[in-house]
Amino acid sequence: xxxxxxxxxxxxxxxxxxxxxxxxxxxxxxxxxxxxxxxxxxxxxxxxxxxxxxxxxxxxxxxxxxxxxxxxxxxxxxxxxxxxxxxxxxxxxxxxxxxxxxxxxxxxxxxxxxxxxxxxxxxxxxxxxxxxxxxxxxxxxxxxxxxxxxxxxxxxxxxxxxxxxxxxxxxxxxxxxxxxxxxxxxxxxxxxxxxxxxxxxxxxxxxxxxxxxxxxxxxxxxxxxxxxxxxxxxxxxxxxxxxxxxxxxxxxxxxxxxxxxxxxxxxxxxxxxxxxxxxxxxxxxxxxxxxxxxxxxxxxxxxxxxxxxxxxxxxxxxxxxxxxxxxx
Amino acid sequence: xxxxxxxxxxxxxxxxxxxxxxxxxxxxxxxxxxxxxxxxxxxxxxxxxxxxxxxxxxxxxxxxxxxxxxxxxxxxxxxxxxxxxxxxxxxxxxxxxxxxxxxxxxxxxxxxxxxxxxxxxxxxxxxxxxxxxxxxxxxxxxxxxxxxxxxxxxxxxxxxxxxxxxxxxxxxxxxxxxxxxxxxxxxxxxxxxxxxxxxxxxxxxxxxxxxxxxxxxxxxxxxxxxxxxxxxxxxxxxxxxxxxxxxxxxxxxxxxxxxxxxxxxxxxxxxxxxxxxxxxxxxxxxxxxxxxxxxxxxxxxxxxxxxxxxxxxxxxxxxxxxxxxxxxxxxxxxxxxxxxxxxxxxxxxxx
Numbered sequence: 001x002x003x004x005x006x007x008x009x010x011x012x013x014x015x016x017x018x019x020x021x022x023x024x025x026x027x028x029x030x031x032x033x034x035x036x037x038x039x040x041x042x043x044x045x046x047x048x049x050x051x052x053x054x055x056x057x058x059x060x061x062x063x064x065x066x067x068x069x070x071x072x073x074x075x076x077x078x079x080x081x082x083x084x085x086x087x088x089x090x091x092x093x094x095x096x097x098x099x100x101x102x103x104x105x106x107x108x109x110x111x112x113x114x115x116x117x118x119x120x121x122x123x124x125x126x127x128x129x130x131x132x133x134x135x136x137x138x139x140x141x142x143x144x145x146x147x148x149x150x151x152x153x154x155x156x157x158x159x160x161x162x163x164x165x166x167x168x169x170x171x172x173x174x175x176x177x178x179x180x181x182x183x184x185x186x187x188x189x190x191x192x193x194x195x196x197x198x199x200x201x202x203x204x205x206x207x208x209x210x211x212x213x214x215x216x217x218x219x220x221x222x223x224x225x226x227x228x229x230x231x232x233x234x235x236x237x238x239x240x241x242x243x244x245x246x247x248x249x250x251x252x253x254x255x256x257x258x259x260x261x262x263x264x265x266x267x268x269x270x271x272x273x274x275x276x277x278x279x280x281x282x283x284x285x286x287x288x289x290x291x292x293x294x295x296x297x298x299x300x301x302x303x304x305x306x307x308x309x310x311x312x313x314x315x316x317x318x319x320x321x322x323x324x325x326x327x328x
Numbered sequence: 329x330x331x332x333x334x335x336x337x338x339x340x341x342x343x344x345x346x347x348x349x350x351x352x353x354x355x356x357x358x359x360x361x362x363x364x365x366x367x368x369x370x371x372x373x374x375x376x377x378x379x380x381x382x383x384x385x386x387x388x389x390x391x392x393x394x395x396x397x398x399x400x401x402x403x404x405x406x407x408x409x410x411x412x413x414x415x416x417x418x419x420x421x422x423x424x425x426x427x428x429x430x431x432x433x434x435x436x437x438x439x440x441x442x443x444x445x446x447x448x449x450x451x452x453x454x455x456x457x458x459x460x461x462x463x464x465x466x467x468x469x470x471x472x473x474x475x476x477x478x479x480x481x482x483x484x485x486x487x488x489x490x491x492x493x494x495x496x497x498x499x500x501x502x503x504x505x506x507x508x509x510x511x512x513x514x515x516x517x518x519x520x521x522x523x524x525x526x527x528x529x530x531x532x533x534x535x536x537x538x539x540x541x542x543x544x545x546x547x548x549x550x551x552x553x554x555x556x557x558x559x560x561x562x563x564x565x566x567x568x569x570x571x572x573x574x575x576x577x578x579x580x581x582x583x584x585x586x587x588x589x590x591x592x593x594x595x596x597x598x599x600x601x602x603x604x605x606x607x608x609x610x611x612x613x614x615x616x617x618x619x620x621x622x623x624x625x626x627x628x629x630x631x632x633x634x635x636x637x638x639x640x641x642x643x644x645x646x647x648x649x650x651x652x653x654x655x656x657x658x659x660x661x662x663x664x665x666x667x668x669x670x671x672x673x674x675x676x677x678x679x
Contacts, residue, residue, distance in 0.1 A: 059394055063394075095426075096425065096428075097424055097425060097426060098426035100423070100424055100426070101424055107424075107425045107428060107429060109425075109428050109429060114390075114393060114429075115421055115424060115425045115428075115429050117417055117420075117421075117424070119413050119417070122386065122413065122414060122417060124386075125382050125383055125385070125386025125387070125414065126386045126389045126390045126393070126414075126417075127386075127390060128383065128386060128387050128390055129386060129387045129388060129389055129390015129391040129392070129393065129394070130390045130391070130393060130394055131390070132351075132387060132390065132391055133390070133391050133394040133396045134394075136350065136351070136396075137396075155382055155410075156382060156386065159378075159380050159382055159383035159386060162378050162380060162383065163377075163378060163380070163383050163387065166378070314423075314426065314427070315422050315423050315425075315426050315427035316422070316423050316461060316462055317422065317462070317464075317485075317486050318422050318427065318430035318432070318485035318486050319427075319430075319485060320427065321486075322591075323461065323462070323591070325590075325591070325592070325594070325622075325626075328544070328591050328592060328593070328594040328595070
């Protein structure tokens with residue numbers, strides 16, 4: 001084991017994220033929420049990413065443009081379970097959207113976490129803007145954008161490659177693709193003739209990498225190398241992480257655990273036990289701790305208010321300027 | 329007097345020097361061309377983008393998200409349609425995040441017909457735009473308003489769509505922009521790039537002053553008794569011409585240049601219609617689900633018992649495009665004779 005990689009911490013955050021997602025699924029299945037979509041299966045790669053971002057507000061810090069499977073990144077950055085539960089229950093206390101958006105569509109300005117929206121891949125064409133601002137202001141911050149493999153068919157992904165690699169105007173942009181080989185029910189091999197998505201970066205003279213995103217150590221090292229490259233060279237890098245999708249696409253496809261894909265937490269736990277870093281009993285205690293936390297979060301959320309009817313007009317415009325034509 | 333393209337250029341210069349404007353970008357926006365209508369010539373923060381409208385809007389959203397001021401241009405509104413979902417995101421991000429992520433982005437784009445632009449250089453976008461909640465949208469009809477509305481857009485914390493009526497971009501104003509030299513030749517020599525090699529050229533900007541046209545405020549351009557006409561953009565000078573010609577026949581109209589489509593100046597419309605008791609809304613976008621229909625609906629719902637004639641909309645025909653042949657274009661969007669006809673009908677209807 002590499003001593004510099006905080007595997008125990010990574011494991012704990014992976015479990016925390018998984019338990020949160022499983023709690024959100026239960027909330028959906030019990031009728032307390034409307035829709036679930038999330039990131040079980042991406043914990044190894046995403047937690048390692050979240051721990052290596054330079055977190056803060058402003059262009060000197062890193063910008064993160066995630067998607068609806070990025071929950072483990074946010075958990076690793078310090079998001080508490082209650083935030084996920086509030087959003088799942090579309091409560092007024094949901095600080096990302098005040099009950100307006102789907103679960104796991106977070107946005108945290110204090111951490112430069114750009115708001116996640118449902119349209120596939122638009123984050124890739126928006127991320128070039130934050131990276132441009134960081135380049136123009138000569139900060140040390142970088143922009144990190146991530147999405148799935150199916151969405152790389154969208155034009156926004158091509159936009160991202162083109163705009164980030166303009167000669168003389170290269171952007172400090174880490175372009176990630178978390179490849180789970182699925183687009184809802186459509187298998188990647190039926191739609192994509194390219195062998196590796198990462199290869200597309202080569203046409204733009206871009207450094208590219210491919211990593212087993214289910215292996216925490218390999219993910220940690222790949223992200224460290226990629227982040228360092230983008231931060232110091234101020235150039236884009238395309239990194240493809242091969243990951244799992246452990247509960248299907250969303251609640252629309254049942255949100256049940258699939259047994260034929262690799263579970264990154266299981267892999268890491270086997271390693272931690274083999275290397276005598278954690279015992280089975282200790283691992284069980286970690287799971288139980290977060291199970292209890294997730295129930296506490298749900299019980300707290302159950303006491304919190306719904307948005308009010310009159311709040312629908314709030315913040316159509318910045319500063320809550322009136323946007324209702326009836327009042328013009 | 330400056331023309332509208334020069335006025336926009338001066339407003340952007342004022343933005344660069346006084347309002348923190350840091351990036352003006354789009355296809356051919358930077359040197360050497362300075363925009364296909366020269367509205368971005370000689371500015372210091374302009375740069376050319378790839379030929380990618382989605383990238384332009386995405387870039388603008390991302391820049392604005394950081395709080396940095398930018399203006400993104402779509403070269404013709406005919407090419408903005410593949411960015412609709414990004415425009416939607418620009419408009420809904422503040423709301424979707426309960427005010428946490430305002431998007432102070434200005435997108436400018438030439439709109440409308442009148443330059444024999446055929447199917448893909450003659451579109452209007454005003455009615456499409458008004459279906460994008462969260463945006464503000466403005467359309468000047470003269471250089472002074474073009475200057476004042478751009479300054480307002482650059483100060484706003486929300487996404488603002490700044491629509492440039494392309495047929496009016498070369499039309500000179502009748503009022504000086506504050507700081508503009510009164511001799512138009514002098515202005516041209518100061519801020520218009522020379523033909524040929526421009527690599528060593530630098531503009532000499534006049535000492536421009538702040539002049540803001542508040543978003544949401546219309547302007548009453550003529551006073552009359554026989555009806556109210558509400559219009560914007562390219563239809564404004566045509567409507568003024570029509571109203572002037574009818575005044576010699578003893579028929580007079582209030583003519584309102586709405587200037588801002590959303591938010592819009594309902595109090596000005598309402599006050600005028602309650603006085604004249606007749607109203608016509610004119611614009612050149614296609615007529616089905618036209619923004620004028622919203623204003624007409626509101627007129628019916630709120631002013632029905634004040635009306636002495638049917639309220640009307642005169643707009644472009646519901647056609648897939650504007651044909652190149654002048655006969656086709658002139659029979660697709662309202663022309664002077666159409667406006668005169670509608671005004672006469674409005675004024676002469678007996679309840």
